[in-house]
Amino acid sequence: MIIEFFLNEDNVIFKEKYVTTFYSEELKLVGIVWDGIFNKDEYINVFERLLDFAKTNKVVGVYSDIRKQGVVPTEARKYFEKNISHKAKELGVDKTGIVSDSSPFKKYYLNTLIKMTGRPAKICSNPEDAINYLVN
Secondary structure, X not given: OHHHHHOXXXXXXXXXXXXXXXXXXXXXXXXXXXXXXXXXXXXXXHHHHHHHHHHHOOOOEEEEEEEEEXXXXXXXXXXXXXXXXXXXXXXXXXXXXXXXXXXXXXXXXXXXXXXXXXXXXXXXXXXXXXXXXXXX
């Protein structure tokens, strides 16, 4: 399965108490697995660090598992919409595969983000579907 090949300790970019990030040079994908609560600055910092990483490593897609993610502060979401998404596009990041549970709040948040950024993204209920979306 691709997911075990991608999301493993050998591919960790950085790890914080609320997130682990991964990179597969072969797939050219960055992975973000959220696990807990964070503040606005911590959320923004994750994406700024990944943008810096993408400046020197080819990234065509982002895998984001938000099933255990805490609530994203409004200011952080707005910053993402106005800054992060555009910078990622400039660096060649083409699409995002998102793994989410059936939480109505998360679905609303995701659909708002997708609509606001206008970027290709797919919400999936399992990790393999999200990876398949990104690599095909």
